[in-house]
Amino acid sequence: MLLDAGFDDVTVYEAVPAGAPQGGGLIGLEHSSLDILDHLGVPQDEFVRYDSEAVMHITVCQRRPGQVRRHLYAGRNTTWTLLHTALSRRLPTEVLQTGVRVTGLSAEHDRPLLHFAGGDAAPADLVVFADGRSSIGRRLLDPQRRLHYAGYVAHRGQTNTTQPDLRDFLRFEPSPHRGMQFNVAPIPGGADWTFYLSATPAQYTDFFGAPPTRRVFALPQHVTAAARTEVDASARRYLPDEQAALVHATTTRMAAPVMDIEPPTRMVWPIGGGHAVLLGDALAPVRPHTARGANNGIEQAWGLTAALTQHRKYHADLTAALDGWQRRHLPAAVAAVQLGPALGRQFGLGAA
Ligand SMILES: Cc1cc2nc3c(=O)[nH]c(=O)nc-3n(C[C@H](O)[C@H](O)[C@H](O)COP(=O)(O)OP(=O)(O)OC[C@H]3O[C@@H](n4cnc5c(N)ncnc54)[C@H](O)[C@@H]3O)c2cc1C
Structure with missing residues (x-):
């Protein structure tokens, strides 16, 4: 998204080495996310192989399928692997650095400095932690919120x-x-x-x-x-x-x-004269029944790109732009975190 919006100094640090399998499962993407991918020029048939919108709810009584209720999902199903492949193959090789694990963040010469396993470090203007459920970013920026x-x-x-x-x-x-x-x-x-x-x-x-x-x-x-x-x-x-x-x-x-996890109260942190943000599961992993994890991440990333574009193209104040992004996206993240336990209770799953 950043490259597409004209940012030309972007690096993705991915802990897993190139080619290592990361097997992920089925993910439902809502129309909002599908449209964002469309705008990025990722054709839907590249990551949606079965285009049914139908969800069949089947009641099971003494191991026999009973009543069937059909509803239509406002989206399509993909898999983590199809989506990850569709996105990562569009990254120029010099942008994607695989096998590089982020371990720390400090402020040096008024800029955020990322630290990596092995001792290397790299400066940045903005650090986007999109590093999943056990995010190092969340542990560094928002350590009170534990899984x-x-x-x-x-x-x-x-x-x-x-x-x-x-x-x-x-x-x-x-x-x-x-x-x-x-x-x-x-x-x-x-x-x-x-x-x-x-x-x-x-x-x-x-x-x-x-x-x-x-x-x-x-x-x-x-x-x-x-x-x-x-x-x-x-x-x-x-x-x-x-x-x-x-x-x-x-x-x-x-x-x-x-x-x-406790609902997030913020998405942006000042680091020296720069910033660090959390998004996707790094911000708030949600229960799978909400079907919102990947959707939240894609919508937040798209919104972040819009805020940064206003800064780059029209000189909008960066801190105000990032605050606006947080104000627009935090409520949806909080709602999805809170919806999970309610759905779990409805299904009789878990203690919460
Ligand atoms: C059973 C199940 C069903 C689901 N169904 C849906 C659904 O229907 N709809 C939906 O929207 N979501 C669904 N989800 C959730 C969805 O899979 C996640 O929310 C989504 O994959 C999170 O994306 P992400 O990019 O934030 O994190 P991830 O996909 O976890 O990616 C994080 C990346 O960061 C890398 N990384 C981690 N730590 C570091 C580090 N220190 N340094 C460098 N790199 C690092 C990892 O290797 C990984 O590549 C489901 C999840 C499960 C488990």
Whole structure:
């Protein structure tokens, strides 16, 4: 977005080395985000492979699919991997520095100075921390706001066989008992499912080798036999035969603990004569049921680019422009943080 708006001194520091798989799952993008990507010249068919807008809510009673309710989602589904590839392939090689982990931030000669693992440092006028759930930026700028485990896990799986009948996003919810949710949708080459199940912090540690606040994403190599056994048994206990069989046949599994955080009160910090900002999950990771995490990040980044453009092109006061950006985007971030526990309660998931 910054390059597209004419900023020519931009560097992206990405901790993960080039080519390392970062396997991510299904993401629903609302029309606001889809339109931003359109404006950037990223054609929708590059990252939306199944264009169904339908979400089918299926009530499960004693492992049998019952009542089906259909609604249309005001957006389209993509996957983290499709979106990440579509965006990162447009970055000139000199802009994207991979395998560079940010570890600190100081003010030197009145400018923000980023510090990297290994001892190097780089000055900047503006630092944008878009570094995800366990953001170093948030820990440095807003250390009071810590992640709290919500008491349940989004177990995920990706199959590598396509299901010809699967076109829509399917959501299975038990009746009358609550306390689980199962979603499945098509992705290129297969299906992506998410199975929400409760787990104590000790169970999470047993399943994925580290506590939820430390292992905020469990990649395939972290998933133990204990986790597979538990998920397989829950599939047998709750899901209709077809979905249970899908879970049992899935070899590639991942998980994300569902986490909460105090709502943010600010997005911008002065650093020397410059600034640092937080956006996306770095600002506020939200529960997956809100389907707002990626949308918030894209909308905030677009708004930030607009504010910076007013400064660059028309000499708007930078601090005022950044304050205006924060005023426009903070309420949506706070609302999404607060919506998560309310939805969790509705589904009977977690303690909050
Ligand atoms: C099961 C599930 C379902 C979801 N469904 C939806 C949905 O339907 N709709 C939606 O909008 N959102 C959804 N989300 C949320 C969405 O995936 C995230 O909100 C989104 O990926 C966050 O984007 P981000 O760029 O802020 O952070 P990330 O995608 O986490 O990217 C952060 C990047 O920063 C890098 N990084 C981290 N630390 C450092 C460091 N110190 N130095 C340098 N680089 C670093 C990481 O390697 C990573 O590449 C879902 C999430 C889950 C778990």
